[in-house]
Amino acid sequence: MPTRPPGAPADRSPVPSDALAGPVGAPDLRRRWLSGRAVAGHAALAVWAPGCLVAGWWQATRALDGNALSYLYSVEWPVLAILGAIAWWNFVHDDPETVGSKGLRLRLRQGGAEAAPRPPVGAGPAWTDEGDPEMAAYNEYLTRLAASGQRKTWRRG
Amino acid sequence: MNGVHGALLRYRVMAYTVGTLLLVLVGVGVPLQAWAHSDLVVSVVGPLHGVLYIVYLIAAYDLARRARFTLLQLVAMVAAGLLPVLAFVIERRVSARVDRELALALPAPGGVRRWLPW
Numbered sequence: 001m002p003t004r005p006p007g008a009p010a011d012r013s014p015v016p017s018d019a020l021a022g023p024v025g026a027p028d029l030r031r032r033w034l035s036g037r038a039v040a041g042h043a044a045l046a047v048w049a050p051g052c053l054v055a056g057w058w059q060a061t062r063a064l065d066g067n068a069l070s071y072l073y074s075v076e077w078p079v080l081a082i083l084g085a086i087a088w089w090n091f092v093h094d095d096p097e098t099v100g101s102k103g104l105r106l107r108l109r110q111g112g113a114e115a116a117p118r119p120p121v122g123a124g125p126a127w128t129d130e131g132d133p134e135m136a137a138y139n140e141y142l143t144r145l146a147a148s149g150q151r152k153t154w155r156r157g
Numbered sequence: 158m159n160g161v162h163g164a165l166l167r168y169r170v171m172a173y174t175v176g177t178l179l180l181v182l183v184g185v186g187v188p189l190q191a192w193a194h195s196d197l198v199v200s201v202v203g204p205l206h207g208v209l210y211i212v213y214l215i216a217a218y219d220l221a222r223r224a225r226f227t228l229l230q231l232v233a234m235v236a237a238g239l240l241p242v243l244a245f246v247i248e249r250r251v252s253a254r255v256d257r258e259l260a261l262a263l264p265a266p267g268g269v270r271r272w273l274p275w
Contacts, residue, residue: 069203069204072204072207072208073207076207076208076211079211080211083214083215083218087218090222094222098225099225099226099227100225100226100227100230103225104225104258108261
């Protein structure tokens with residue numbers, strides 16, 4: 001058993017790793033870039049970005065042939081390629097566990113206690129019927145009914 | 158929560174803008190072009206929708222990331238800018254969902270990651 005100087009904190013392992021924060025080690029890097037999900041992302045970008053660039057090139061040739069609208073499209077396609085690259089980068093770096101309804105449940109479990117607690121029912125100054133004779137009479141009527149075991153009814157009697 | 162309020166507002170503005178432009182394009186421009194042989198509406202609204210759709214895409218993607226939507230929800234938002242009327246339907250559903258989750262006042266785990274890679 002390894003000796004520990006007195007007063008040193010006890011080992012706590014494994015350290016819960018948060019995929020969203022902090023520096024990552026080699027296993028984390030491999031999981032991030034080579035998991036099935038990540039490879040699907042790489043494949044999507046490998047199709048998307050060249051496809052957009054080819055479409056942009058095609059629109060550029062059409063624009064030079066005199067199609068005015070194609071000037072616009074020849075700019076838009078490269079923009080879509082760049083957006084795809086940004087989305088790919090974010091996709092690889094985001095934690096899939098935090099997404100969607102599953103992620104919402106996770107956040108509810110993790111952050112439920114930290115979220116601002118609602119004031120308990122009944123907190124605050126107590127309500128009174130002081131200064132309202134009609135309400136006071138009605139409350140007195142309800143109290144009598146409750147004491148006698150009768151139900152509230154619209155019928156007079 | 159991580160600027161979701163602002164992202165939702167930007168997305169809603171763009172959804173209504175793009176949705177209205179697409180309705181004008183399909184409901185007015187295309188019939189005029191087909192039967193009255195007038196290209197005016199199509200030639201003005203068409204490129205306008207084309208440009209603003211890119212802005213809509215960026216707003217939708219930004220919201221989808223901040224509010225942690227799934228890929229399928231993002232695909233629905235993307236498609237909504239291309240099919241008439243769908244933009245308004247999806248906008249209502251998206252807003253209701255984000256409002257519901259905002260009401261829970263949930264902090265994001267691990268904080269917010271920056272949006273751009275640099």
